[in-house]
Amino acid sequence: MKSALVTGGAGFIGSHLVDRLLSEGWRVTVVDNFDPFYDPGIKRRNIAPHLEYSNYTLVEADIRDMETLRQRLSGEYDVIVHLAAKAGVRPSIRDPIGYQEVNVRGTQNLLELAREWGVKQFIFASSSSVYGVNPNVPWREDDCVLMPISPYAATKVAGELLGHVYSHLYGIRFIALRLFTVYGPRQRPDLAIHKFARKMLKGEPIPIYGDGTSRRDYTYIDDVIQGMRAAMDYTESQYEIINLGNNKTVSLLEMVRALEEVFGVKARLEILPPQPGDVPSTWANVENARRLLGFRPSTPFGEGLRSFAAWVKSLITSV
Numbered sequence: 001m002k003s004a005l006v007t008g009g010a011g012f013i014g015s016h017l018v019d020r021l022l023s024e025g026w027r028v029t030v031v032d033n034f035d036p037f038y039d040p041g042i043k044r045r046n047i048a049p050h051l052e053y054s055n056y057t058l059v060e061a062d063i064r065d066m067e068t069l070r071q072r073l074s075g076e077y078d079v080i081v082h083l084a085a086k087a088g089v090r091p092s093i094r095d096p097i098g099y100q101e102v103n104v105r106g107t108q109n110l111l112e113l114a115r116e117w118g119v120k121q122f123i124f125a126s127s128s129s130v131y132g133v134n135p136n137v138p139w140r141e142d143d144c145v146l147m148p149i150s151p152y153a154a155t156k157v158a159g160e161l162l163g164h165v166y167s168h169l170y171g172i173r174f175i176a177l178r179l180f181t182v183y184g185p186r187q188r189p190d191l192a193i194h195k196f197a198r199k200m201l202k203g204e205p206i207p208i209y210g211d212g213t214s215r216r217d218y219t220y221i222d223d224v225i226q227g228m229r230a231a232m233d234y235t236e237s238q239y240e241i242i243n244l245g246n247n248k249t250v251s252l253l254e255m256v257r258a259l260e261e262v263f264g265v266k267a268r269l270e271i272l273p274p275q276p277g278d279v280p281s282t283w284a285n286v287e288n289a290r291r292l293l294g295f296r297p298s299t300p301f302g303e304g305l306r307s308f309a310a311w312v313k314s315l316i317t318s319v
């Protein structure tokens with residue numbers, strides 16, 4: 001039985017990865033501190049089915065706490081998938097040091113443990129935000145012009161660089177996946193699709209920062225999990241940075257119109273000034289992912305939104 005340590009495995013992306021690994025018969029250990037950034041009740045709900053599996057272990061611990069991690073984790077893992085982080089661009093501007101401690105120091109703690117335990121494969125959730133205001137779209141991984149504009153983005157750049165150090169010095173295969181606005185069931189409530197959906201269903205106005213023309217490369221969760229799972233098996237080289245995006249962009253106003261369609265509700269818009277830290281557009285070149293991981297994002301935006309809508313309605317009616 002293959003064994004994986006998934007940090008952040010109670011969260012949005014992590015819990016989907018755990019679904020997949022358990023269905024394949026992996027032994028899965030999750031480290032998560034149920035950070036109160038958003039309602040931990042949502043995370044408890046995400047992991048409820050996992051607790052039924054005898055090959056699933058939940059360790060409630062903070063990745064900043066090295067001693068607890070050493071004491072409570074067996075170290076016997078084929079792969080570490082490191083997803084635990086303080087996520088979100090705007091909150092990082094209010095709490096840059098907190099983001100640094102979790103996302104940089106916490107990542108280095110996991111890399112240190114990988115070294116101590118002799119773990120050979122380390123997958124890191126990086127972010128499209130590392131490209132920042134780089135105008136050369138669609139963004140390619142070999143464009144070394146990173147222009148991050150938020151503390152969050154800078155912590156993800158730091159994680160990628162630390163990974164290179166540990167890969168080079170200790171032979172740990174390190175794969176950074178630059179994720180592009182992931183959406184679908186269990187999406188974080190701070191992300192625009194989820195936030196807007198709730199407000200629309202309550203009849204509240206939705207805040208549009210800027211003129212609505214900003215664009216995002218929205219990537220459906222099942223497509224991301226397919227790429228992440230392939231990265232866990234990847235053995236061709238020791239260090240890679242790979243975009244996991246959909247390679248199509250959707251404007252903010254198009255996203256709102258699509259939400260109106262799936263929910264059958266007319267949105268009321270509150271136009272506000274652009275937010276510091278927000279980039280005007282994200283757009284992934286996914287050739288690298290296709291070549292190295294066989295990555296083929298295939299979920300049309302409308303279809304992904306319908307699955308999201310069904311989940312969000314079930315969440316609202318269950319609380």
Ligand SMILES: NC(=O)c1ccc[n+]([C@@H]2O[C@H](COP(=O)([O-])OP(=O)(O)OC[C@H]3O[C@@H](n4cnc5c(N)ncnc54)[C@H](O)[C@@H]3O)[C@@H](O)[C@H]2O)c1
Pocket residue numbers: 007008009010011012013014031032033034035043061062063064082083084085086087088102106125126127128178179180181182183188
């Ligand atoms: N969702 C996206 O669109 C997106 C885009 C780019 C990158 N990412 C990255 O993917 C990863 C997962 O994101 P997500 O959207 O699932 O977020 P999430 O907040 O749902 O999941 C992160 C999990 O990490 C846990 N965590 C936070 N701090 C911790 C700590 N100190 N110790 C232990 N656990 C801790 C949280 O409790 C949470 O369950 C993150 O690294 C995020 O930066 C996400």
